[in-house]
Amino acid sequence: MDKKDREILELLENNSRLRYEQIAAMLDMDQTEVENRVKELEEKRLIVKYHSLINWEKAGQETVSALIEVKVTPQRGSGFDDIAERIYRFPEVKTVYLMSGSYDISVLIEGKTMKEVAFFVATKLATVEEVQGTATHFVLKKYKQEGVILEDKEDDRRLVISP
Amino acid sequence: MINWTDKLSPQVKSIPPSGIRRFFDLVSEMKGVISLGVGEPDFVTPWHVREACIYSLEKGYTMYTSNWGLLELREEIARHLYNNYKVAYEPRNEVLVTVGVSEGMDLALRALLAPGDEVLVPEPCYVSYAPCTSMAGGTPVPILTSAENDFRVTAAEIKEKITPKTKVIILSYPNNPTGATISREELMEIAKVVKKHDLVVISDEIYDKLTYEGEHTCFASLPAMKNRTILLNGFSKAYAMTGWRLGYACGHPEVIAHMTKIHQYTMLCAPVTAQMAALEALQNGTDEMLKMVAEYDRRRKLVLKGFSEIGLSCFEPKGAFYAFPSIKNTGLSSEEFAERLLMEAKVATVPGSVFGVNGQGHIRCSYAASVENLTEAIDRMDKFLKKLSFCGEEACG
Numbered sequence: 176m177d178k179k180d181r182e183i184l185e186l187l188e189n190n191s192r193l194r195y196e197q198i199a200a201m202l203d204m205d206q207t208e209v210e211n212r213v214k215e216l217e218e219k220r221l222i223v224k225y226h227s228l229i230n231w232e233k234a235g236q237e238t239v240s241a242l243i244e245v246k247v248t249p250q251r252g253s254g255f256d257d258i259a260e261r262i263y264r265f266p267e268v269k270t271v272y273l274m275s276g277s278y279d280i281s282v283l284i285e286g287k288t289m290k291e292v293a294f295f296v297a298t299k300l301a302t303v304e305e306v307q308g309t310a311t312h313f314v315l316k317k318y319k320q321e322g323v324i325l326e327d328k329e330d331d332r333r334l335v336i337s338p
Numbered sequence: 339m340i341n342w343t344d345k346l347s348p349q350v351k352s353i354p355p356s357g358i359r360r361f362f363d364l365v366s367e368m369k370g371v372i373s374l375g376v377g378e379p380d381f382v383t384p385w386h387v388r389e390a391c392i393y394s395l396e397k398g399y400t401m402y403t404s405n406w407g408l409l410e411l412r413e414e415i416a417r418h419l420y421n422n423y424k425v426a427y428e429p430r431n432e433v434l435v436t437v438g439v440s441e442g443m444d445l446a447l448r449a450l451l452a453p454g455d456e457v458l459v460p461e462p463c464y465v466s467y468a469p470c471t472s473m474a475g476g477t478p479v480p481i482l483t484s485a486e487n488d489f490r491v492t493a494a495e496i497k498e499k500i501t502p503k504t505k506v507i508i509l510s511y512p513n514n515p516t517g518a519t520i521s522r523e524e525l526m527e528i529a530k531v532v533k534k535h536d537l538v539v540i541s542d543e544i545y546d547k548l549t550y551e552g553e554h555t556c557f558a559s560l561p562a563m564k565n566r567t568i569l570l571n572g573f574s575k576a577y578a579m580t581g582w583r584l585g586y587a588c589g590h591p592e593v594i595a596h597m598t599k600i601h602q603y604t605m606l607c608a609p610v611t612a613q614m615a616a617l618e619a620l621q622n623g624t625d626e627m628l629k630m631v632a633e634y635d636r637r638r639k640l641v642l643k644g645f646s647e648i649g650l651s652c653f654e655p656k657g658a659f660y661a662f663p664s665i666k667n668t669g670l671s672s673e674e675f676a677e678r679l680l681m682e683a684k685v686a687t688v689p690g691s692v693f694g695v696n697g698q699g700h701i702r703c704s705y706a707a708s709v710e711n712l713t714e715a716i717d718r719m720d721k722f723l724k725k726l727s728f729c730g731e732e733a734c735g
């Protein structure tokens with residue numbers, strides 16, 4: 176990966192809907208070169224997915240998210256990886272991180288209701304053999320996600336014409 | 339009833355109203371306009387700067403400062419100029435904190451000019467230079483730089499306009515409205531003329547950080563030029579701080595003291611809240627500033643490519659955030675073109691003629707706008723240009 180690749184990734188990370196021709200113009204590149212590079216970045220899974228950040232709450236769709244601290248006993252050979260995999264294979268699980276500090280694995284779960292989430296933790300997560308304990312924290316309000324402040328769209332407050 | 343016409347200063351009356359004003363009124367009444375007419379960043383001031391200002395308010399920084407500005411800020415400005423350009427200013431008597439470059443320009447001209455003194459103003463340029471010169475009692479002498487030379491003023495063009503009354507020349511690179519930058523070599527040639535004719539240079543370098551190709555040369559950093567130069571700069575553009583109204587002037591202690599005399603009676607000092615914020619910007623703002631610069635550069639390339647694809651000829655601007663394409667082949671004047679582009683395609687630009695007679699035949703397009711808006715604006719301009727050439731002159735109006 177070189178400087179051009181990095182610049183392409185930076186642009187796409189911020190706005191995945193940019194067109195090849197726009198990227199090409201902004202980076203002073205040939206459009207086919209951009210296309211080829213993006214394809215390669217996709218194949219190498221440096222670009223993992225193009226997605227949209229949606230404010231479901233505003234869309235009137237009630238969802239419940241919870242951050243779960245999981246303490247586990249690491250396994251000989253695979254450490255935390257196999258346990259993490261057992262957890263992240265569940266589609267309800269949105270994010271899984273291995274953490275330093277007082278617990279080991281951080282799991283973000285989304286469900287329709289609190290009950291559904293709690294049930295999932297009790298039946299699926301807590302019952303994994305290596306899991307020593309869990310602490311569930313429900314998300315009450317999302318202020319900022321993936322670097323984006325959800326509510327405030329800073330309007331353009333400038334005068335339309337100025338010297 | 340009082341007759342104001344009799345009361346008002348004839349000198350101020352003689353200054354024509356700004357050409358931008360009429361356009362502003364036109365645009366303000368319209369909806370759905372994409373504006374490329376804005377002369378300021380589309381970023382808000384970075385949060386760490388705003389936060390530092392809030393903190394300063396909480397701590398009770400609400401008083402006057404020294405007329406010169408906070409010493410700590412002047413020291414930081416001096417350090418910054420030294421690190422960037424190796425020009426060493428003494429913070430105690432060679433740096434004055436002003437209310438923007440706008441005030442700095444006014445102070446410099448008023449501190450220098452006696453009635454009849456001539457000020458060379460290379461045009462096209464920022465709109466305030468000539469009026470401020472007149473209001474300070476001087477006579478602005480435009481130098482009409484040529485489009486062929488991308489509107490960079492040359493030593494020869496300067497020489498031609500020098501008379502025994504010439505006292506000052508205003509330089510402004512990177513330039514508003516053209517986006518032109520100037521090389522060290524070209525400035526060296528100018529410096530020779532300046533020295534030979536014993537001129538003072540007021541160098542408005544507010545866009546210095548917004549230089550995309552090559553390096554910006556600070557005029558005061560040229561050999562023997564520091565003592566002849568009043569360097570003006572500020573926080574408006576690089577740090578996205580236009581509304582804070584903060585800038586600075588640097589120069590020889592004698593002229594800075596003279597400027598400070600005017601400043602102390604007319605302004606007292608620059609607002610302390612803005613000074614505290616500026617301190618934070620200089621100390622911790624480089625990373626975010628460079629990110630903004632990189633972003634402008636991408637948009638610059640996007641706009642240039644877009645213009646060339648729709649057949650709008652434009653020399654490559656290498657600084658600031660303006661492109662200054664020529665619209666001469668449409669047969670319309672700048673004003674007609676900009677007005678019709680606004681009315682028929684809902685894209686606001688500024689007619690080049692506002693910035694000097696030789697800006698005629700050009701429009702100023704600011705690319706301090708989002709990528710989506712720039713792309714949409716270029717699309718609209720494309721359709722507009724096609725309609726123009728399809729209709730010919732008489733058929734459509």
Ligand SMILES: Cc1ncc(COP(=O)(O)O)c(C=O)c1O
Nearest residue numbers: 338438439440464514572574585
């Ligand atoms: C060339 C130039 N000088 C000065 C200014 C005014 O700067 P300030 O906000 O520091 O007064 C501007 C603003 O557009 C400008 O373009």
